[in-house]
Amino acid sequence: MQDQIQDRQTFIRQKAKQNQAAPQHTKILWSRHGIAELVNEGWDRSLVEEGLQHCKVIENYPALHRSLPDCLVMGWLATGEPFHAVVAIDEANDRLLIVTVYKPSPEEWEDDWQTRKR
Template identity: 40%
Template sequence: MGTEPLGRISTDEILAVLDAGEIIEEYPEDVPYSSCLIFGYARQQRPLHIVCAPVLDEGRLIIITVYQPDPTRWEADWRRRKLR
């Protein structure tokens, strides 16, 4: 995983966001699996976005990317993209 300004994103942070986060965007046309964007707060109220693809028939979740959202691209609530 890449280094973020506040340090590396830990597995515990990812699991916490997956457990308590909310789906803010869905990408049903993604291939080979539909995916979604999950938003949640990790430790110290650090906002994180997780793009993942649930593979329900196999009972697994593919994590595509995890990142700390860029405030120049996201509204202050981290749930909505800024209009360009």
């Protein structure tokens, strides 16, 4: 399980770096819901995509009813704000899909923003 988390984290970081270097930015796709949440938070895509370059996988989700494996990552925006994103891994097409993105709530998360409160 730890190896799978590490592999996903490495894949996400690599695609985020490649996306910034690619002129068409084709390594990261955004779901409609992800874009809506991005706008709701008042963030720019490039801020989140940059933060993904150093993100940490904090939860791994089973692929029971999903077409792609996904996970919850925690990262930091250049503004110093923490963010969470659900990221689907599309290895067949060598890219990521951002399912959603949001600012973690202190009511739900410990001060490290990586541990759910019980």
